[in-house]
Amino acid sequence: MDFGPRIFAGNSSQELTAKIVDYLGIEPGKVDIKRFSDGEIWVKYRENLRGRDVFIVQSTNPPAENILELLMMIDTAKRASAKRITAVIPYFGYARQDRKDQPRVSLASKLIANMLVEAGADKVITMDLHAPQIQGFFDIPVDHLYASPIFFRVFEDFDKNMVVVSPDVGGIKMARAYAKFLDLNLVVIDKRRPNPNKSEVMNIIGDVSDKNVLIIDDIIDTAGTFVNAAKALKEHGAKEIYAAITHPVLSGAAYERIENSEVSRLYVTDTLSLKKSYSGEKIKVKTVSGILAEAIIRSNRHQSVSSLFEINKS
Secondary structure (H helix, E strand, C coil): CCCCCEEEECHHHHHHHHHHHHHHCCCCCCEEEEECCCCCEEEEECCCCCCCEEEEECCCCCCCHHHHHHHHHHHHHHHCCCCEEEEEECCCCCCCCCCCCCCCCCCHHHHHHHHHHHHCCCEEEEECCCCHHHHHHCCCCEEEECCHHHHHHHHCCCCCCEEEEECCHHHHHHHHHHHHHHCCEEEEEEEEEEECCEEEEEEEECCCCCCEEEEEEEEECCCHHHHHHHHHHHHCCCCCEEEEEEEECCCCCHHHHHHCCCCCEEEEECCCCCCCCCCCCCEEEECCHHHHHHHHHHHHCCCCCHHHHCCCCC
């Protein structure tokens, strides 16, 4: 009997899971996820899970049903006697609520970590967490993957008259890694955020005059910050503006803002799907299915996952 890994998709990650199993050359796991007439979720696996290594792929972006669906899939697999259950969360939603920086505010990322563990997850695989310290919220192992190898391949042959830009102080570490690999200088944008989803660019630290620009970030949501940054960079003499941002949340008027912005090209990954009606030219999607597939198979074989990111420049 085959006791290899079984990979199941939640509704938020159907397309990405299809690419993962295609990469691995295996069939996707069979699971029914239905709704009662009042919207209540119902889950049933259509295959034997006893003694199996189960991987459930589901991003936890809103609506909140995506989180509940993942929790129910984990709980159902546990009750079906799966040997080990790994929650593969390409985009860990609610990660921006990772600190108590005001009185009486929610710490949602810790709450979700607790719920995943309580539901029965034995391990988590995720990508480009908004704050790496979120790994410490879990009492189970976490494999934290990076989209950088995908983006490195896009930009390593670009004109070297380019600088890497961090859109805020919090993103300096990620931007510095890109600058180091691509052998480029680093620029930082100092901004103030008076309210959630609103930002005001205050100052650009570094020289962008007559240079192409590569903006690096983990999440793009309303695109207000992003578009304001691009505008400010242009006003300071930047030429072509590119961006590599892992998670395309893209809510509200984000698509329209990007298409009407100073940005030449925005590269994102498929941790989240673009809306099907998008027909613009500026957003280009790169798949992370290969990295996730390799992490899954190495986890199943108890091999190193960190070796996925040992990149040698040619």
